[in-house]
Amino acid sequence: MEHSWRISKYWQRTPEGYLWSPPEEWTDFSDVGKRVSIEDYLVVEDAYLDAIRRFCVGIGVESLRIQSLSSHGPCQYHEGQQLGLHEIERVARGVLRNAFWCKLVCQNAEVHFGYDYYMYAVSSVDASAALADANPLLNIERFCSPYLPEREG
Template sequence: MKQIQHQWRVTKYNPDNRDEHGHYTLVEDWTSPYEIGKTFDGNELTLDDYLRVEEAYIDSAIAFMEESGIQSVRVLGLEGSITEEDRASFLYESEFEGIVLKEDSLVDLGVLRLIMKMVLRDFIWCQLYDGDRFFIHLGTDYYMYIGSHVNCPAAIEWSTTNSLFVEKETSPYGISEEAAVWEIGWNELDDEAKMLVGEEDVTGIPLDECRRIFRLSAMHPVTGSFVIPRKEKGFFQRYLKHQMDFDLYEYRLWGGD
């Protein structure tokens, strides 16, 4: 994917409270919903306080999305799923169970709201994007980055009116196709931890063929981790010095930076 022209950092953090290096250190602030009940800068973070901020993040992202003319986005780099421990959390909502989450799923605004809640509450992690036109990156410490193919003055105004701060900032989570690298790694079949015992860089691998094999959309950048099917040994062996042995190992293609 090409780098999207307009990118912003949208957060609850006032840039006036950053030091000369851009670090947010001049006041104490919460960075996770699991700090509800703690005191920051003399104020207790209540559940209601948290939910107001969470809703502002989600509504802000949707405002940017709508101004960009985007009706749906795809899931990229999905990690995690709802666990029994999550179900016991006071932040769990039964509606989360109705979402069928998988890599490259196409989601509309209604589902997007729930997915963003799950990411902001640390139940799962993923990026949300529409090719070279739009993205939402939810990072660590409650940072959100948004990119669009058009400028979004109305969304910026909405966000600032609702106690968020919008700064022109390139997302640290974006990966361009030009900067991406691909590797094939393998672990022993009986290793539940899936610790790699070997890996090799692969160059010149045709991404369109990888998209076909892993059933990805045409816009997917083939970043992330994908289990290589045994039946595709012939295709991937062309790019490896290691002799693939599916009776001993599980193989994965990984793409990233």
């Protein structure tokens, strides 16, 4: 797919230009109650979910399916499960909270979840306008998702 964005809560950069977070920054749901309050965490989580919704609506995607599902225990979702917009939000919330991991995909769009609250939106359609309206708390920039399959040739 030709368009790809990295979505993160990070804004600081190293002198080389890489995104960076200070050691005290929370990077995982397990940090709730230690480095971040549940209230502050939910503000960020909701911003991520809103970005996914804006991305999907902006490019006309009404559903995504679960791909590469991985779970350490019982999971209420299954590989290939088709999800409407409301279900996408529930699944994304579960992934952000480390309950399980998966990609969300369809023919012309994908959402990938990385470590430390990096998320990637990939599509065959330019979603820049839709993502521009996302919460300014998030840093959204063009960036090739590392979760895309490697291209041959």
